[in-house]
Amino acid sequence: MKRITIKDIAKALGYSAGTVSKALADSYEISNITKLEIQKYANEKGYSFNHYAKLLRTGRTNIIGMIVPAIGNSFFSQILEGIEEQMSKTAYNLLIMQSNDDPVCEMTHLETLYKKGADAIVITPTGNKSSMEYLKKLKDKGIPVVLMDRTNYNIDTHKIGIDNYAAVYESVTHLINQGRTNILFISSLAKGVVEERRRGYLQCLRDYNIQYHSKNLLSIDVEKKGRKSQEELMLYLSQKMKSELPPDAIFTASDQLTYQTLEVLHALHIEVPAQVSLIGFANFRFTNIFEPPLSCIVQPSKEMGAQAFLLLSEILDNQSQKSALFKNIRLPASVEIRQSS
Incomplete structure (x- = not known):
């Protein structure tokens, strides 16, 4: 069967080849009615658009x-x-x-x-x-x-x-409304997003007149080879939980840190949320299957x-x-x- 061309479609419908070409490319220059007519006819006749030829013409x-x-x-x-x-x-x-x-x-x-x-x-x-x-x-x-x-x-x-500031502010507000006031903020080293998330955390503490402790902030390199980041996280949380004023909540500012923190808390036999609450970013679709099911910020x-x-x-x-x-x-x-x- 002979392959149908743009010229064949133009001749059959009474349009110029340029109009047909633009209609098949969904150009804004062609009316929707004309595009529908041409595209419908092309589909019925089995027309196949030559994308390679278009790339040669456009240099793209x-x-x-x-x-x-x-x-x-x-x-x-x-x-x-x-x-x-x-x-x-x-x-x-x-x-x-x-x-x-x-x-x-x-x-x-x-x-x-x-x-x-x-x-x-x-x-x-x-x-x-x-x-x-x-x-x-x-x-x-x-x-x-x-x-x-x-x-x-x-x-x-x-x-x-996303509006990172608003999402973190809402999450920390939830922890405060649950009676949690000594809240850790654990983040990765990722630039371009951590600053805004940290700002939401700090502003929320200020607005609720909760004292800020610099040692409640941990920035950790989650991309370290092996399990070094996990070991660093375990050492930090172990020391914090044994301190005179142990944290009663943790906010984690990345997906990976949320999962790692829950794993570390389980390994340290720290009960969640009885001893410490946990909320953070987590885009895993099945966060409800964790033990306990995770409170989290879900990004679209x-x-x-x-x-x-x-x-x-x-x-x-x-x-x-x-x-x-x-x-x-x-x-x-x-x-x-x-x-x-």
Whole structure:
């Protein structure tokens, strides 16, 4: 059977080849009625769009590069799920890279994506100065950049995250309303997000006239090889629980730390929530199966991924209408209260 072409469709429907081409590409220049008529006819006749030919004409690769700290982390895997769900309907391809929060690795990935001609980049950055400068250069070259999750950086670009301050403030308020006043704040070293979360914790203590103790803050490198971060966490919590004024609650500012902290508390035979309450970030879909079920902040990770792709596809498909305005999208997170607090 002869393969149907754009010229065949144009002749059959009485449109120009240019109109048919734009309609099949879902161009804003063509009315919805005309697009529906042309697309319906093309589908019925088995027309197959030649994406490769389009790439040759436009000079684009249709590659969107994505760099995340850890693909195995449920939060980032759900972001990828959201992106790929939207991307599967298009001709774009996602090239996923893992930085392990290593600035050297991150820079290597950025250079690779540039050499491969990536049309856009989505990144959860380490915050390394060299990497941020490189991102600015890519942006200045016309490559759209979206910062994901860790957005608190001084760079004019698109950003997608949550209101970390509000989510933490609400969580710490819950602990205080439960009668907890000696609250630990345990965070990773991740820049671009920890500062805002810590600010929510500190402001909540001030607003409730609760004394702040600097030793109640622990920043820990969760990316340490082996179980060194777990050992550091166990030593810290063991000493705190044996102190004259042991904590009665813990807030954990990352998914990994939430799970590690619960594991350490079990290992130390500390009862949750009888001795100490626990609440923190956790995007694992089945936090209710933990013992006890975890109170947690759940980020709309899948929606964040979907929003990132929709934003980029809009930019890439309408490059002739570039806007100097960058979007800073903040999606609401939910605080889910369970038995651990």
